[in-house]
Amino acid sequence: MSASIPVEKARKLTRKEKREIDSKNRLASPVASLMAVVIAVFWTIPTAGLLITSFRPSSDVRRTGWWTVFVDPGFTLKNYADVLTTSNVTNSFFNSIIITIPAVVIPILLALLAAYAFAWIDFKGRTFLFAFVFALQVVPIQVTLIPLLTQYVSWGLANTYWTVWLSHTIFALPLAIYLLHNFMKEIPRSLIEAARVDGAGHVRIFFQVMMPLLVPAIASFAIFQFLWVWNDLLVALTFSAPEYMPITAVLAALSGSYGSRWYLLAAGAFVAMVVPLIVFLSLQRYFVRGMLAGGVKG
Amino acid sequence: MIHKHAAKGLVAVLSATAMLSLAACSSGSSPTAAASADCTAYSQYGDLSGKTVSVFTSISADEEATPHIESYKDFEQCTGATIKYEGSKDFESQLPVRVEAGNAPDIAYIPQPGLVNTMVATGKSFPVSDLAIQNIDANYDPVWKDLVTVDGKVYATPVGANVKSFVWYSPKMFAEKGYTVPMTWDELIALSDKIAADNSGGVTKPWCAGIESGTATGWPATDWVEDLMLRVNGPEVYDQWVNHTIPFNDPKVVAAMDKAGSILKNPKYVNGGFGDVKTIATTAFADAGAPILDGTCFMHRQASFYQANWASFDENATIAEDGDIWAFYLPAMTTDTKPVLFAGEFAMAFADRPEVQAFQAYLASPEWSNAKAKATPNGGWLSANKGLDPNNLTKPFDKLSYEILTNPQAVLRFDGSDLMPSAVGAGSFWKGMTNWIALNQSSQKVADSIEKSWPSK
Numbered sequence: 244m245s246a247s248i249p250v251e252k253a254r255k256l257t258r259k260e261k262r263e264i265d266s267k268n269r270l271a272s273p274v275a276s277l278m279a280v281v282i283a284v285f286w287t288i289p290t291a292g293l294l295i296t297s298f299r300p301s302s303d304v305r306r307t308g309w310w311t312v313f314v315d316p317g318f319t320l321k322n323y324a325d326v327l328t329t330s331n332v333t334n335s336f337f338n339s340i341i342i343t344i345p346a347v348v349i350p351i352l353l354a355l356l357a358a359y360a361f362a363w364i365d366f367k368g369r370t371f372l373f374a375f376v377f378a379l380q381v382v383p384i385q386v387t388l389i390p391l392l393t394q395y396v397s398w399g400l401a402n403t404y405w406t407v408w409l410s411h412t413i414f415a416l417p418l419a420i421y422l423l424h425n426f427m428k429e430i431p432r433s434l435i436e437a438a439r440v441d442g443a444g445h446v447r448i449f450f451q452v453m454m455p456l457l458v459p460a461i462a463s464f465a466i467f468q469f470l471w472v473w474n475d476l477l478v479a480l481t482f483s484a485p486e487y488m489p490i491t492a493v494l495a496a497l498s499g500s501y502g503s504r505w506y507l508l509a510a511g512a513f514v515a516m517v518v519p520l521i522v523f524l525s526l527q528r529y530f531v532r533g534m535l536a537g538g539v540k541g
Numbered sequence: 542m543i544h545k546h547a548a549k550g551l552v553a554v555l556s557a558t559a560m561l562s563l564a565a566c567s568s569g570s571s572p573t574a575a576a577s578a579d580c581t582a583y584s585q586y587g588d589l590s591g592k593t594v595s596v597f598t599s600i601s602a603d604e605e606a607t608p609h610i611e612s613y614k615d616f617e618q619c620t621g622a623t624i625k626y627e628g629s630k631d632f633e634s635q636l637p638v639r640v641e642a643g644n645a646p647d648i649a650y651i652p653q654p655g656l657v658n659t660m661v662a663t664g665k666s667f668p669v670s671d672l673a674i675q676n677i678d679a680n681y682d683p684v685w686k687d688l689v690t691v692d693g694k695v696y697a698t699p700v701g702a703n704v705k706s707f708v709w710y711s712p713k714m715f716a717e718k719g720y721t722v723p724m725t726w727d728e729l730i731a732l733s734d735k736i737a738a739d740n741s742g743g744v745t746k747p748w749c750a751g752i753e754s755g756t757a758t759g760w761p762a763t764d765w766v767e768d769l770m771l772r773v774n775g776p777e778v779y780d781q782w783v784n785h786t787i788p789f790n791d792p793k794v795v796a797a798m799d800k801a802g803s804i805l806k807n808p809k810y811v812n813g814g815f816g817d818v819k820t821i822a823t824t825a826f827a828d829a830g831a832p833i834l835d836g837t838c839f840m841h842r843q844a845s846f847y848q849a850n851w852a853s854f855d856e857n858a859t860i861a862e863d864g865d866i867w868a869f870y871l872p873a874m875t876t877d878t879k880p881v882l883f884a885g886e887f888a889m890a891f892a893d894r895p896e897v898q899a900f901q902a903y904l905a906s907p908e909w910s911n912a913k914a915k916a917t918p919n920g921g922w923l924s925a926n927k928g929l930d931p932n933n934l935t936k937p938f939d940k941l942s943y944e945i946l947t948n949p950q951a952v953l954r955f956d957g958s959d960l961m962p963s964a965v966g967a968g969s970f971w972k973g974m975t976n977w978i979a980l981n982q983s984s985q986k987v988a989d990s991i992e993k994s995w996p997s998k
């Protein structure tokens with residue numbers, strides 16, 4: 244790729260290299276760090292406000308903003324108690340898990356296979372097909388709701404978990420295939436060829452050469468998909484049977500038909516946020532790495 | 542039992558699912574032991590053992606949905622049918638999708654007669670049975686049947702009702718200051734002037750209001766206009782306005798809007814506890830009455846359902862004729878007429894199986910209304926069923942609402958915005974009223990723009 248660089252040490256730096264060094268310096272400068280901190284603080288203020296609100300008594304929430312707690316503190320756990328004793332919340336929390344795990348695993352499995360084929364198996368119409376899959380990303384979810392539900396009803400799948408699993412899989416596949424394909428393409432051809440010379444077939448190459456290298460990409464997409472499915476409301480409302488509704492749907496109903504209990508929403512949001520937070524924090528080191536590796540290069 | 546499909550479907554999550562369904566089942570509510578009901582009134586519905594009817598409604602929060610589920614117990618016990626209840630806040634958007642896709646519920650509780658018409662147009666709904674028509678004729682004011690009659694066929698049975706023409710106030714505060722409940726519009730204005738004069742210069746004002754309601758912002762102001770249309774122009778002109786036989790910007794409509802504006806846009810009168818006129822647009826309707834409990838506002842016009850909101854402001858607030866909170870009927874121009882603006886839900890069927898028709902007919906019967914009233918110990922629910930025993934309504938305020946709604950002298954009119962085409966009734970009317978307040982647009986200008994948005998057909 245860049246074997247010629249060490250040979251001509253004395254030559255002036257190319258413009259590209261200069262820019263690389265430049266940007267490295269810029270990223271490391273104290274001004275940039277300060278900016279990053281300022282942005283992070285601003286970004287966090289609304290969430291912090293929500294967290295504080297979730298602990299305030301309903302009468303305070305109604306009368307004053309959350310920032311007034313600093314001069315006039317008043318906290319309660321009643322909101323959380325109310326949320327957790329709402330009948331469907333615990334049930335829907337497990338529903339969310341049951342919905343999310345397969346809706347993350349299925350698209351990754353399928354996308355891995357498809358991406359491998361697109362990246363390393365030569366077949367007729369490969370470029371066209373890949374462009375087609377890639378282009379599917381522009382189809383808005385909303386357009387597909389009624390036709391998809393009609394299909395599920397005629398296949399007899401309505402009111403099972405399958406409707407939600409399949410829908411999330413369908414909506415995730417184009418991006419998943421694209422990201423994983425780009426990542427696989429990055430793996431040097433020589434590596435694959437070496438394995439092939441040693442007598443490895445596609446299956447062996449896939450599991451023994453590709454998989455270890457793909458872990459960050461898979462993890463990053465898994466986080467991405469996990470957050471998307473966990474936070475999804477539209478797909479669940481449309482396809483899910485009433486008894487399988489995830490926590491987002493229950494939260495949406497929490498405030499009551501006439502909005503009389505909207506002060507519970509802040510507490511409800513944090514209850515729903517716990518799982519994605521754990522997932523994100525435990526996998527975040529893959530997230531940035533995987534996104535950079537898979538997403539930017541073509 | 543809940544997760545049987547999951548267990549069947551995916552081996553990979555089998556163990557997790559089994560574990561979770563145990564947890565889910567243990568956290569489910571145990572059915573309360575209902576007293577063995579007298580089943581004679583139910584024999585007409587026949588034996589429906591093993592049959593299931595699914596019900597989809599917009600009533601989703603626990604404290605409102607549970608009484609509904611409880612109220613079906615007698616029917617389930619006596620006929621053997623099972624009623625499967627589902628409530629969703631996104632009912633209005635979800636129902637058309639499900640109906641289009643062929644996944645419709647058996648019964649849907651529809652709060653807008655306009656949506657009933659739309660559903661009839663899909664061709665996937667069914668007219669009610671003869672038994673249901675008998676029940677409606679025997680128990681309801683004819684206005685209920687007319688609202689859901691399309692091409693001579695009745696498509697839904699009435700379920701719940703709420704009365705919109707109410708002004709909430711604090712009897713204790715009124716007594717303290719020597720104010721009396723006004724009986725005519727002029728008395729109402731005189732009282733407002735008096736309160737304004739007694740509290741000049743502060744945040745305390747005679748009225749408080751709020752029309753913010755997410756994507757539905759503006760609807761509380763449409764109720765004001767509808768109530769004033771009934772009072773200024775009478776029910777006939779109201780019907781013409783709703784049916785668009787007179788244009789939305791007719792001088793009569795503009796006059797009614799101006800009358801509403803004489804309170805809502807009067808800086809001397811509003812917005813108690815919140816600020817100036819413009820704060821009406823940014824105040825959540827659910828919170829707008831709260832200043833009455835704080836003593837910074839005296840009157841708040843909102844429907845009977847608002848009863849539930851007071852407890853969220855102050856759990857100890859008593860709702861009684863001599864308590865912290867009560868409501869009076871929004872007076873008409875004279876005491877001779879009693880126009881009442883009301884709203885309610887209708888049960889529409891998307892299947893014509895016998896058990897669905899039986900359940901639909903049952904909802905219009907006095908037995909159901911009484912069962913529902915008994916299953917709602919915290920109040921806040923009523924129907925307009927003439928067979929409903931007011932003594933089954935636990936809250937005195939519900940009794941008052943019921944009296945107003947079933948008063949033979951009352952001229953009942955359904956909430957107009959729910960009857961108009963949704964482009965207007967759930968669109969330009971809301972937006973127009975928001976501009977009317979927030980941008981201080983004139984009534985004429987707002988009425989003109991709404992008239993322009995009326996779909997031509």
